[in-house]
Amino acid sequence: MDQKKLYGRWNFWEEFVSYPMMVYYRIRGENIQKMLSKRIDKAKKKASKIILTEKMKNEFLIQYEKLENFFSSHFKDIDISRNHNFEEKINYCLDEYRKESTCLITSSNLMKLQGNFLSGAETTLFLYFALESKTKREIRLSDIMIGENSSKIFIDFLKDKKFIDENHNLIVDQKSSFIRIHRFLKDNHIINPDFQDTTIIEAMENEYNTKFDKGTFSRAITVKPNDFEEDIYQKLSKLFNIRY
Incomplete structure (x- = not known):
């Protein structure tokens, strides 16, 4: 994903906001895996309520293809593989997140990455679950x-x-x-x-x-x-x- 789109322009004042937020999540014990799990559940519940029409299916497919966030870029890459189950795909995305986060030196960029990753996961997986369960289901x-x-x-x-x-x-x-x-x-x-x-x-x-x-x-x-x-x-x- 384009780094400029992900992090934007760095401003020193952002550190005053981001650092307390980072400490807040640490105190609550909210690690990225736990927060992602909540987003997955939320996306799954939302998708289960969708009554997918042919028109919606086409629109969702277009939206899914056009997604551009940190999570979707890695999830769509690994989703092509037939050698990984869903849990392994999620773990792959988490590993990519961890690799990226270790390269960051500012708390503001870390919080931007976290926000992009989590909101991107929810958006991506909502469309994924909606399309997977309604249009891509294969006989097993x-x-x-x-x-x-x-x-x-x-x-x-x-x-x-x-x-x-x-x-x-x-x-x-x-x-x-x-x-x-x-x-x-x-x-x-x-x-x-x-x-x-x-x-x-x-x-x-x-x-x-x-x-x-x-x-x-x-x-x-x-x-x-x-x-x-x-x-x-x-x-x-x-x-x-x-x-x-």
Whole structure:
């Protein structure tokens, strides 16, 4: 972000106002992470009340693209990545804030940075939450699995067995085996059998951040499971009370 836009022209008298404010926040124990958390909650609540029309969606998208504050410049950069969850994106922005703040030598600029960062976060995340929940939502495992906690239980199982990493990225090479595991859950009504394979593929791609070729998917489900897969099926059967 442009430094002149962020800090403006320095005036000595600003130090008389900024320093007491800085001390005030220190006394209250209000660190930047705590203050940011409050802004995130505020933005989320505000966004949840929005009934997004097509006109509003287009306007919000334009506003989001045109945002120019310290928080938005870093958040939009990291938001492109599919290897970071929301919490990690926030931590990245906090790290960038801390790096910038350590370079500042005046209390007035520190307070300007803090104000820009927090107000920018609230504005940015309000638009982000409004657009993310209303227009960008992708079908996930939780949408196709039967049972309130089935998707969470299954995801935890896949992490434990090193099929996926902490961000749900697929880390195994054998996609065919991975596909058959999901087919096993569909055959046993843990994944809703009413969903077509194309919908299941879409949910898997969104959940695991990878592509599953339809041809590979079709061929995979016709192959007899190997010993390793049979062992996985046994474990899943115990986990989901499947008769196998």
